Amino acid sequence: MKLIDKMINCTVNGMDITVEKGTSVLDAAAKAGVHIPTLCHLNLHDLNAVNQSANCRVCVVEDENSGRLVPSCSQEVYDGMNIETDSLKAVMGRRTSLELLLSNHPQDCLTCIKNLDCELQSLAHEMNIKEIHYQGEKMKHPIDTTSQAIHKDPNKCIMCRRCITMCNDVQTVGVLSPLKRGFDVVVATAFHMDMGDTSCTYCGQCVSVCPTGALAEMDASSKVWKRLNNPKKHVIVQVAPAVRVALGEEFGYDPGEISTGKIVSALRRLGFDTVFDTNFGADLTIVEEAKELVDRIEGGGPMPMLTSCCPAWVQFIEQQFPELLDVPSTCKSPQSMVGSLAKTYYAEQNNIDPEDITMVSIMPCVAKKAEAAREELSVEGHYNVDYVLTTRELARMIKEAAIDFKTLRDDSFDQLLGESTGAAAIFGTTGGVIEAASRTAYEMVTGKELKKVDFKDLRGIDGIREATIEMNGTKLRIGIAHELGNARKLLEDIRDGKSHFDAIEIMACPGGCIGGGGQPYHHGKSEILKKRAESIYKIDMGSEVRKSHENPMVKKVYKDFLETPGSKRAKELLHTTYSAKERI
Amino acid sequence: MRKEILDTTTLDQEGLKKLDAYIEGLRGNKEEQLIHVLHHAQQIFGYLPKNLQWYIANQLNMPSAKVNGVVTFYSLFSEEPRGKYTVSVCMGTACFVKGAEKVLDRILELTKSEKGKMSDDGLFTVQDVRCIGACGLAPVVTINEKVYGNVKINEVDDIIRRYKRGDQHAS
Ligand code: SF4
Ligand code: SF4
Ligand code: SF4
Ligand code: FES
Ligand code: FES
Numbered sequence: 001m002k003l004i005d006k007m008i009n010c011t012v013n014g015m016d017i018t019v020e021k022g023t024s025v026l027d028a029a030a031k032a033g034v035h036i037p038t039l040c041h042l043n044l045h046d047l048n049a050v051n052q053s054a055n056c057r058v059c060v061v062e063d064e065n066s067g068r069l070v071p072s073c074s075q076e077v078y079d080g081m082n083i084e085t086d087s088l089k090a091v092m093g094r095r096t097s098l099e100l101l102l103s104n105h106p107q108d109c110l111t112c113i114k115n116l117d118c119e120l121q122s123l124a125h126e127m128n129i130k131e132i133h134y135q136g137e138k139m140k141h142p143i144d145t146t147s148q149a150i151h152k153d154p155n156k157c158i159m160c161r162r163c164i165t166m167c168n169d170v171q172t173v174g175v176l177s178p179l180k181r182g183f184d185v186v187v188a189t190a191f192h193m194d195m196g197d198t199s200c201t202y203c204g205q206c207v208s209v210c211p212t213g214a215l216a217e218m219d220a221s222s223k224v225w226k227r228l229n230n231p232k233k234h235v236i237v238q239v240a241p242a243v244r245v246a247l248g249e250e251f252g253y254d255p256g257e258i259s260t261g262k263i264v265s266a267l268r269r270l271g272f273d274t275v276f277d278t279n280f281g282a283d284l285t286i287v288e289e290a291k292e293l294v295d296r297i298e299g300g301g302p303m304p305m306l307t308s309c310c311p312a313w314v315q316f317i318e319q320q321f322p323e324l325l326d327v328p329s330t331c332k333s334p335q336s337m338v339g340s341l342a343k344t345y346y347a348e349q350n351n352i353d354p355e356d357i358t359m360v361s362i363m364p365c366v367a368k369k370a371e372a373a374r375e376e377l378s379v380e381g382h383y384n385v386d387y388v389l390t391t392r393e394l395a396r397m398i399k400e401a402a403i404d405f406k407t408l409r410d411d412s413f414d415q416l417l418g419e420s421t422g423a424a425a426i427f428g429t430t431g432g433v434i435e436a437a438s439r440t441a442y443e444m445v446t447g448k449e450l451k452k453v454d455f456k457d458l459r460g461i462d463g464i465r466e467a468t469i470e471m472n473g474t475k476l477r478i479g480i481a482h483e484l485g486n487a488r489k490l491l492e493d494i495r496d497g498k499s500h501f502d503a504i505e506i507m508a509c510p511g512g513c514i515g516g517g518g519q520p521y522h523h524g525k526s527e528i529l530k531k532r533a534e535s536i537y538k539i540d541m542g543s544e545v546r547k548s549h550e551n552p553m554v555k556k557v558y559k560d561f562l563e564t565p566g567s568k569r570a571k572e573l574l575h576t577t578y579s580a581k582e583r584i
Numbered sequence: 585m586r587k588e589i590l591d592t593t594t595l596d597q598e599g600l601k602k603l604d605a606y607i608e609g610l611r612g613n614k615e616e617q618l619i620h621v622l623h624h625a626q627q628i629f630g631y632l633p634k635n636l637q638w639y640i641a642n643q644l645n646m647p648s649a650k651v652n653g654v655v656t657f658y659s660l661f662s663e664e665p666r667g668k669y670t671v672s673v674c675m676g677t678a679c680f681v682k683g684a685e686k687v688l689d690r691i692l693e694l695t696k697s698e699k700g701k702m703s704d705d706g707l708f709t710v711q712d713v714r715c716i717g718a719c720g721l722a723p724v725v726t727i728n729e730k731v732y733g734n735v736k737i738n739e740v741d742d743i744i745r746r747y748k749r750g751d752q753h754a755s
Contacts, residue, residue, distance in 0.1 A: 174647025179656045182714065190589075190641075190649040191634050197586040199647075582590055584638060584648060 040160035103136035119211035146196035163206035203312035204366030204517015242428030250395035256531030261410025279420030281334030286548035311371035312508035322580030339384030364516030390518025422543030430512035676715025
């Protein structure tokens with residue numbers, strides 16, 4: 001078919017435009033520069049995540065030819081269609097839809113965790129709602145706080161089903177589903193089970209897209225405040241790679257702003273005694289992981305080795321592929337490594353009783369909250385990490401303390417666990433961990449210096465990627481997947497012997513941790529994730545040292561304390577185990 | 585609840601074998617067959633308790649939330665044991681206005697049951713439903729396939745008694 005045959009004509013508010021057949025009214029209007037409010041609709045183009053439930057009807061416009069109201073997000077343009085987005089009928093239609101949703105909403109915005117970040121609330125503002133003309137029966141569901149990670153308040157649910165799209169289609173975990181039907185329909189877990197009892201991976205991607213306060217992170221800030229105000233506690237904090245390229249958004253900076261120095265400053269102002277860098281832990285992870293990879297290659301497997309720093313992914317493999325539990329690396333995640341060393345090495349060096357140390361992590365991630373509570377991740381009865389705050393929770397604490405983020409001066413991390421390389425920085429984006437590991441493994445295997453540190457083949461945004469790296473004549477086959485649905489495909493092929501890799505990196509979130517469930521809300525704009533990724537690579541480029549094993553403080557920790565990579569002590573403190581879990 | 589769901593030893597093991605054989609024999613996309621499987625399971629077990637739904641989800645390799653979603657979507661599936669007679673009292677606007685609530689209360693009293701729960705004698709499950717589209721006959725009660733229109737409160741005793749007796753005759 002020639003392009004011309006595929007094109008059709010229509011008008012939007014009197015403007016003639018030509019669009020491709022199959023274009024939605026919403027996209028046609030956007031092409032004409034006309035904005036139509038939407039709510040349930042979500043289209044993350046680059047990530048293949050489209051929610052097309054078309055049930056909120058907040059986006060209706062008038063089809064002048066028939067005089068009917070049509071939902072613009074799902075209605076396709078037909079040839080000769082005349083669309084009015086601002087007729088009285090259209091405006092009133094949208095308002096009615098919104099008022100109906102609001103009539104069944106708790107309206108406790110003042111104390112809601114999504115206050116000022118809620119799409120329902122901003123629409124009420126945008127549509128100039130001053131009064132709600134309907135009185136609906138309000139839902140009365142119990143609030144679920146049974147998991148470490150996800151706060152679920154079904155009373156705030158507007159049935160947009162975005163979470164269901166994320167959990168079922170993108171992540172293929174399938175914890176959430178509509179139950180019942182008609183007026184009684186509710187988005188719930190199977191049998192209304194507690195979230196904490198389900199096979200939720202806690203990736204938080206449902207939270208990322210929920211337009212209201214129905215799904216949110218379990219806020220740990222008040223517990224952290226308590227520790228900060230307890231003079232007996234030595235409160236240490238660490239900051240993950242992806243936080244520093246996203247937190248700025250919460251304070252009006254453009255996406256991708258790198259605010260590492262200001263974050264360190266802010267944390268000191270909040271009262272943390274010591275500010276460590278999770279990137280140090282990332283470097284350490286790489287050294288341990290590269291060693292493990294080399295050992296496995298030389299020792300005949302098991303292959304492939306899968307990265308293990310993403311807890312949602314770990315949870316996923318334990319539940320969905322229990323027969324493959326020998327393939328993930330045994331390395332703890334960077335946050336746990338830092339926590340583990342803080343309560344042993346650092347405590348020893350500074351004569352602090354580990355009992356008195358509180359370890360707090362600032363993470364882009366909701367799943368890290370659940371990870372921190374894993375029994376396996378404790379040493380002598382002390383959890384490696386005590387509390388995890390998401391990027392969003394940190395932003396709220398900074399605001400709460402009336403700290404003027406923009407005017408803060410740049411500060412730097414504390415030693416001993418505060419130094420990091422460019423290789424650690426790229427942990428925050430898909431492909432980064434395996435690139436960092438390759439830099440170190442290359443030198444371990446060949447004994448030669450790696451001149452070209454950029455492995456550009458490993459970068460990108462495709463859900464599943466493959467590349468081959470040459471090391472001393474041996475070819476290392478590398479696979480990368482982000483989003484759990486893609487991970488599932490990759491794992492099924494491995495299980496069925498259809499594909500062969502030596503090393504694989506898996507991240508649960510779209511784009512890796514930059515798109516983590518605890519990051520500032522992107523509200524459906526996937527460009528934001530790209531900006532964050534660019535900044536991550538910028539940090540790497542700008543770093544003097546770009547290979548994890550060359551991190552001087554990592555070397556020092558081995559010399560003072562751990563001896564060699566993979567030593568008995570390293571195994572004890574920096575490695576973990578996995579166990580099969582029922583899928584429910 | 586997790587324990588109760590994961591424990592399938594409380595289910596009739598012969599029934600499970602029959603169900604497995606049925607699933608085994610299915611052709612094509614098992615996901616598309618879910619409704620058939622549920623139907624079959626309900627025939628074997630009488631209803632679809634949680635652990636059975638979980639079992640089916642596993643056999644079909646799909647999330648139990650999805651199975652539970654389908655089970656709760658169709659009124660023909662039941663998560664609770666069901667009485668021999670399903671008594672549905674319409675609570676749509678027309679029926680409600682004409683006193684359906686009193687009718688429901690009386691039926692619950694006569695059958696000695698709670699809404700949605702099988703009566704102890706195993707005869708009745710009484711439920712309220714939304715408008716069934718017979719508003720002209722309000723208030724409307726259905727018992728299995730039979731429709732009773734313009735139900736007056738003093739007729740209720742008689743209707744229920746007939747079913748109780750009918751059951752005695754049958755046995
Ligand atoms: S956190 Fe992830 S796995 Fe859990 S319900 Fe949300 S999307 Fe599903
Ligand atoms: S929980 Fe949130 S994302 Fe899910 S349907 Fe409700 S409002 Fe939408
Ligand atoms: S990809 Fe990163 S942010 Fe997402 S669950 Fe994994 S570790 Fe957390
Ligand atoms: S945004 Fe179109 S129906 Fe919800
Ligand atoms: S209201 Fe009862 S049948 Fe319509």
